[in-house]
Amino acid sequence: MADIDGNISATALKALAVLDFIGEQRRPLSVQEVAEGIGADRATAYRMLMTLVHAGYVVREDKTYRLSFKVLSLARYLVSDDERSLQILGCLRQISEETGETVHYSALDNDCAVLVFRVKGIQRVSVDFQIGDRSPLPCTSIGKVLLAYGDARFSEKIIARGLPKVAPKTITDPEELRRELVHIRAQGYAYDDLEFSDDMRCLAIPVFERGGQVPGGVAISGPSSRFDLAKLNELRATAMPHVLELGRRLGG
The missing domain is CATH 3.30.450.40 (GAF domain)
Structure with missing residues (x-):
């Protein structure tokens, strides 16, 4: 992250990396799995996940997380x-x-x-x-x-x-x-x-x-x-x- 342009939010990039990783795995994931997948500590992964849950792009089920259908709704404008x-x-x-x-x-x-x-x-x-x-x-x-x-x-x-x-x-x-x-x-x-x-x-x-x-x-x-x-x-x-x-x- 050291070379990121000053106009780019490192936090937003981490959240998007979480979205990418969950989508690639095609199954609900735990906080620890997400942390390992994006190369972050557990606290950071949890914070990113809860932010995405609040925004409606990720759904929390028990202790796992998956993409919500809001992602699909967003994508439909492309096609x-x-x-x-x-x-x-x-x-x-x-x-x-x-x-x-x-x-x-x-x-x-x-x-x-x-x-x-x-x-x-x-x-x-x-x-x-x-x-x-x-x-x-x-x-x-x-x-x-x-x-x-x-x-x-x-x-x-x-x-x-x-x-x-x-x-x-x-x-x-x-x-x-x-x-x-x-x-x-x-x-x-x-x-x-x-x-x-x-x-x-x-x-x-x-x-x-x-x-x-x-x-x-x-x-x-x-x-x-x-x-x-x-x-x-x-x-x-x-x-x-x-x-x-x-x-x-x-x-x-």
Whole structure:
């Protein structure tokens, strides 16, 4: 906390860290668990928790704490039924109907890709990501798309943090990832070939908006037992026209 800007409240950051930690664990937590999770003493964690309870963002049940539905109410303004959201959902539905697969739209949020919209397919064997799930950028197809079409300084910042190996084919060499991002920009899409999970492959296509910006992209993920390279190419051929049309409608 020593390097925090004077205009930033360290106390507020601690409270938000508590919210993040409780949300990530997806279960009620004790004060001690929260303290250990955010790297604070028990008294500080308790004070943060009681503040969040008072504000309505955390619920206290016996001696444990969980997120309240107020968090959900706050989040709904991000995915309201405006024209842009309806256009994105329409595109996802078209792709899902033609492929039978679950289709996602994810957007860049700080240093992660967050799943914002989802249309479920009819395949019984699928990868079950949920709205709000966050994915790392360097080892996922959607993450690589966002890096490839984003600011180069941001990409370098992410690379400089290190590229840990999380699956058999995770790209851990900075130069290899840089070459991959150049390749993605040239071809207009990205694949994740066992880079995030040892039994999953994914496709992602950027959605261009006004000014050529790429705030998000459309992705399809599936088990490696069904998603080989031929399948990814087939899905790309089906999805690409719909995603390009979505970009046109959004001013890209």
